Amino acid sequence: MMKELIPTTEEYDAVIVGAGASGAIVALELARKGKRVLVLEAGRSIRDDEDGWRSVVDTFHGALAKVPNSPYPPTAMAPQPDVLQLAPIKKGVPNSLGYFVQKGPQNFGSDYTRSKGGTTMHWLACALRMLPNDFRMRSMYGVGVDWPIGYDELRKDYESAEREIGVSGDVGEYWLPGVDPKTYWEGYTYPMKKMPDSYVAKRLAARIGDLKVDVGGKDYKIRVTPTPQGRNGMPNPDYVDPLSGKKGDYSPTGTQSDPLRGERCQGNSSCAPICPVQAKYSAHRTLNRAQALKKGPVSLVTIECQSVATFIQTSKDNGRVQYIEYMAYAQDGAPARKKRAKGRVYIIAAHAVETAKLMLLSDIGNHSDQLGRNLMDHPTMLTWGLMDEPVWPFRGPGQTNAIPTFRDGPFRSEMAAFVLPIDNWGWIWSAFAPDVPFAQLVGQGMFGSALRQKVAHDFSRQVTLQFEIEQVGEAYNRVTIDRNFLDPLGVPRPIIHYELSDYVRRTMEAGVRISERIFKKAGITNKTQYSVSDPCHAEYNGKVYSYKGCGHYVGTHRMGSNRNNSVTDSHLRCWDHKNLYLVGCGAMPTFGTSNPSLTMAALAFRASRAIIKDLDKHTSKAL
Amino acid sequence: MDYPSDPAEQFLAASAALTAFEVVELQGTGMSESYWNLLLGRVGSAIAGEFLSACGSAFAKSRNAKELEAALGKRVMNDPKYGPIAQRIITLWYMGTWSAMPSAWSDTYGSCMNDVSQVVSPKAYREGLVWPAFGTHPQAAKPMGYGSWSYPPLVKVNTDAEP
Numbered sequence: 001m002m003k004e005l006i007p008t009t010e011e012y013d014a015v016i017v018g019a020g021a022s023g024a025i026v027a028l029e030l031a032r033k034g035k036r037v038l039v040l041e042a043g044r045s046i047r048d049d050e051d052g053w054r055s056v057v058d059t060f061h062g063a064l065a066k067v068p069n070s071p072y073p074p075t076a077m078a079p080q081p082d083v084l085q086l087a088p089i090k091k092g093v094p095n096s097l098g099y100f101v102q103k104g105p106q107n108f109g110s111d112y113t114r115s116k117g118g119t120t121m122h123w124l125a126c127a128l129r130m131l132p133n134d135f136r137m138r139s140m141y142g143v144g145v146d147w148p149i150g151y152d153e154l155r156k157d158y159e160s161a162e163r164e165i166g167v168s169g170d171v172g173e174y175w176l177p178g179v180d181p182k183t184y185w186e187g188y189t190y191p192m193k194k195m196p197d198s199y200v201a202k203r204l205a206a207r208i209g210d211l212k213v214d215v216g217g218k219d220y221k222i223r224v225t226p227t228p229q230g231r232n233g234m235p236n237p238d239y240v241d242p243l244s245g246k247k248g249d250y251s252p253t254g255t256q257s258d259p260l261r262g263e264r265c266q267g268n269s270s271c272a273p274i275c276p277v278q279a280k281y282s283a284h285r286t287l288n289r290a291q292a293l294k295k296g297p298v299s300l301v302t303i304e305c306q307s308v309a310t311f312i313q314t315s316k317d318n319g320r321v322q323y324i325e326y327m328a329y330a331q332d333g334a335p336a337r338k339k340r341a342k343g344r345v346y347i348i349a350a351h352a353v354e355t356a357k358l359m360l361l362s363d364i365g366n367h368s369d370q371l372g373r374n375l376m377d378h379p380t381m382l383t384w385g386l387m388d389e390p391v392w393p394f395r396g397p398g399q400t401n402a403i404p405t406f407r408d409g410p411f412r413s414e415m416a417a418f419v420l421p422i423d424n425w426g427w428i429w430s431a432f433a434p435d436v437p438f439a440q441l442v443g444q445g446m447f448g449s450a451l452r453q454k455v456a457h458d459f460s461r462q463v464t465l466q467f468e469i470e471q472v473g474e475a476y477n478r479v480t481i482d483r484n485f486l487d488p489l490g491v492p493r494p495i496i497h498y499e500l501s502d503y504v505r506r507t508m509e510a511g512v513r514i515s516e517r518i519f520k521k522a523g524i525t526n527k528t529q530y531s532v533s534d535p536c537h538a539e540y541n542g543k544v545y546s547y548k549g550c551g552h553y554v555g556t557h558r559m560g561s562n563r564n565n566s567v568t569d570s571h572l573r574c575w576d577h578k579n580l581y582l583v584g585c586g587a588m589p590t591f592g593t594s595n596p597s598l599t600m601a602a603l604a605f606r607a608s609r610a611i612i613k614d615l616d617k618h619t620s621k622a623l
Numbered sequence: 624m625d626y627p628s629d630p631a632e633q634f635l636a637a638s639a640a641l642t643a644f645e646v647v648e649l650q651g652t653g654m655s656e657s658y659w660n661l662l663l664g665r666v667g668s669a670i671a672g673e674f675l676s677a678c679g680s681a682f683a684k685s686r687n688a689k690e691l692e693a694a695l696g697k698r699v700m701n702d703p704k705y706g707p708i709a710q711r712i713i714t715l716w717y718m719g720t721w722s723a724m725p726s727a728w729s730d731t732y733g734s735c736m737n738d739v740s741q742v743v744s745p746k747a748y749r750e751g752l753v754w755p756a757f758g759t760h761p762q763a764a765k766p767m768g769y770g771s772w773s774y775p776p777l778v779k780v781n782t783d784a785e786p
Contacts, residue, residue, distance in 0.1 A: 396772025
């Protein structure tokens with residue numbers, strides 16, 4: 001029999017799987033040190049030049065359901081989950097309509113994007129640091145696990161991440177529970193000044209006034225503060241660039257094809273899923289920076305899209321990775337070509353689900369039995385209503401302000417913490433506004449001046465609060481594979497097992513009570529409706545609560561203090577395979593109430609240092 | 624009230640009354656021709672013509688805008704054949720979206736092959752009138768400028784009257 005001839009790449013310093021934010025940052029950091037990097041991306045290369053970007057914006061405009069992945073062309077060969085694929089899960093019958101096979105009992109309500117840029121294509125760009133207590137949940141509150149590192153060890157990497165992403169925020173106005181601003185910030189300022197507060201948040205703050213709400217026998221003051229975000233605003237003259245050490249010379253990165261556009265958010269009110277002027281950070285920026293680094297005329301970073309990693313080959317002798325097998329496809333449906341990528345070090349940065357899937361497929365790195373487990377999200381319970389004055393929603397970034405009051409407190413030993421963003425886009429998430437409420441009015445027979453008045457009156461008063469609830473890792477919430485469920489390339493699809501614990505459900509119950517207090521004080525008539533027919537719902541004490549996925553996939557290859565309790569060490573190096581790093585949100589053992597991308601980016605900087613050290617220590621091939 | 628004789632103009636006049644936007648505002652979207660052609664393709668020219676005649680009879684019976692709305696309510700909106708068409712025309716102008724005719728309607732009056740729910744075009748979405756109707760702009764188009772979201776919109780919208 002003839003031996004199959006598989007084309008193999010030349011040997012790079014590093015092979016990275018995934019061209020999202022994590023992979024991009026590692027590529028950039030390595031290239032800055034002169035390392036040669038190959039990036040394999042499963043999805044397509046969305047073009048961020050003038051014509052390419054206009055075409056995805058047009059796709060979004062023309063999409064009937066304007067869901068997070070609607071602007072971005074899907075590919076059958078590297079399918080992605082989509083919120084439109086959610087459906088109720090009957091007992092014993094998984095929902096396998098979409099890419100995921102959802103075994104339940106509850107639906108994992110989130111999607112992600114498999115294309116160059118990853119899920120930063122559609123992220124909202126909220127860039128919250130974790131709180132110090134979020135890193136020590138076990139020792140503080142007896143739930144979840146502690147990180148092997150604390151906030152202090154990550155602070156400088158947060159600063160690097162905020163520079164790379166370009167974060168607008170105001171340290172002075174940013175009150176956080178249980179945090180000493182002196183030690184938390186150490187005199188830091190964000191690269192850009194905070195995004196202006198939205199009108200709805202300003203009115204809500206004014207109407208809430210000095211409201212206090214009791215939780216677990218303790219009164220909490222409801223505070224509204226600005227949300228730091230990865231969106232271009234006014235450069236902060238006090239900002240000291242950690243790369244150059246210079247003060248006051250920060251310049252935002254604008255539109256790829258026209259740097260003079262997009263240097264400032266212009267209020268397109270569509271950050272998720274797409275900023276038409278690229279004033280919102282996407283990993284394309286970092287990839288562009290990385291590809292601009294050259295040795296002679298040759299770019300140090302090569303990106304191969306439409307290349308799906310399918311197997312990680314390790315040595316039986318020493319456990320080191322020898323190569324990564326991948327399938328390169330030209331067109332959907334056409335036969336793909338098997339290839340091998342060789343490097344001295346390998347970085348899997350493919351997304352919390354995809355990284356776990358690839359590791360499980362390769363049957364490696366799972367001495368701890370934690371691989372694929374501890375899958376978390378921020379299940380987001382929405383409450384919504386009509387305020388008694390117009391608050392003019394659907395203008396500005398999706399979130400400029402939030403109530404951080406319940407991000408930390410003694411109650412965390414009993415129930416989950418939550419952050420409470422104020423949605424600047426009315427009922428878009430809670431009731432598919434404006435489309436569905438409009439269709440309802442027309443369906444009721446309204447027309448002419450009565451219809452127009454009703455639209456003006458009601459839609460200008462829409463308010464939604466988002467209870468983004470912390471989850472802690474549970475062994476039963478996990479990604480597995482099953483060779484009975486394959487994608488068109490023949491790669492097993494992720495099987496998702498997901499259940500909300502009582503730790504989360506207690507917060508849903510408390511959240512409804514807190515929402516009622518806020519609504520009453522602020523003059524908001526409650527219009528919230530939860531139903532067992534919502535694909536994502538949970539029951540607690542005989543009541544039904546609906547939730548949405550927040551797109552925050554975390555925990556599937558968590559780091560830890562030893563190889564028995566975790567998949568990687570605190571530098572994201574796989575315990576079982578010394579030249580293999582697993583970088584991304586999957587590394588986070590817990591994530592409190594912070595949108596995870598900023599912490600993920602900080603961890604990518606941390607891992608990059610360790611990778612560079614490894615590469616420099618072993619200049620020979622035998623890494 | 625006056626009703627034009629040209630069908631495309633009749634379509635505009637009827638649309639203005641059904642949406643409570645001025646004819647000139649509808650023309651300003653640049654969508655009137657494509658919406659009229661779309662209607663012909665979705666329900667057929669015979670039914671589209673009947674629909675415009677029904678609207679015309681409401682115009683003929685009315686002396687002012689208030690009477691016109693009452694007459695349209697009676698002769699068009701509440702009519703099993705014309706009501707669903709009127710609802711779809713309203714949705715076209717407000718949302719830039721065509722909704723397929725209800726199946727009960729198609730059972731009675733027939734169906735056209737291309738009668739599917741869709742955003743008519745990216746431009747149709749951008750020209751949706753729902754956005755200015757409550758003081759904003761379509762998402763991902765016609766931005767209002769950095770920081771504008773911190774204050775009420777500059778263009779006044781009357782939101783006082785609870786209809």
